Amino acid sequence: AQTVTQSQPEMSVQEAETVTLSCTYDTSESDYYLFWYKQPPSRQMILVIRQEAYKQQNATENRFSVNFQKAAKSFSLKISDSQLGDAAMYFCAYRGYNTDKLIFGTGTRLQVFP
Amino acid sequence: DTGVSQDPRHKITKRGQNVTFRCDPISEHNRLYWYRQTLGQGPEFLTYFQNEAQLEKSRLLSDRFSAERPKGSFSTLEIQRTEQGDSAMYLCASSPGRGRVTKVYEQYFGPGTRLTVT
Numbered sequence: 001a002q003t004v005t006q007s008q009p010e011m012s013v014q015e016a017e018t019v020t021l022s023c024t025y026d027t028s029e030s031d032y033y034l035f036w037y038k039q040p041p042s043r044q045m046i047l048v049i050r051q052e053a054y055k056q057q058n059a060t061e062n063r064f065s066v067n068f069q070k071a072a073k074s075f076s077l078k079i080s081d082s083q084l085g086d087a088a089m090y091f092c093a094y095r096g097y098n099t100d101k102l103i104f105g106t107g108t109r110l111q112v113f114p
Numbered sequence: 115d116t117g118v119s120q121d122p123r124h125k126i127t128k129r130g131q132n133v134t135f136r137c138d139p140i141s142e143h144n145r146l147y148w149y150r151q152t153l154g155q156g157p158e159f160l161t162y163f164q165n166e167a168q169l170e171k172s173r174l175l176s177d178r179f180s181a182e183r184p185k186g187s188f189s190t191l192e193i194q195r196t197e198q199g200d201s202a203m204y205l206c207a208s209s210p211g212r213g214r215v216t217k218v219y220e221q222y223f224g225p226g227t228r229l230t231v232t
Contacts, residue, residue, distance in 0.1 A: 102159060
């Protein structure tokens, strides 16, 4: 069975600085998708960034980028120029190629200090 | 596009009672998902539908849980004989389904229904 591990329960960063959130996963599949979701306090979860496993190039979305290491089964999220609005729970998620089921990690709470 | 909506947003019930939650997906999204999120954990998959067909169901979904999507639009999740362990946030998400466009794979989440069983 696939598993997703986020080993950092909490992280903090100062505004305008860069922070990296870690995620590792375990799977025997060769094709799959990886996601980072953001869940602000009392608000709904939104997709931050996604990565297809067959793509070697790391995904980027504005200030958000990933470091995808397929062999190491690692998928970290880098947030550059952190803003107060980035404060939230961040969940790493895995999805197999032939299913819609998302498997989430336990999350990392990110605090942003002015 | 008004987003995924869920009703009620909060529900407090006594152990042993039945509860039903409703999810309205984004219009024209043919896939609908249910997840459960307990405090301090990530969401756990429960089940999902393609139109009215229930395609996959987690082993977490015991006999006390049933989900329906009778006309392929809104969905209901019913929990019978609630237990304290059922206390959680129940999240619904929808998706346009599979295709070749990248964004088609995204699941859009609703605000959730927070269930408290006393």
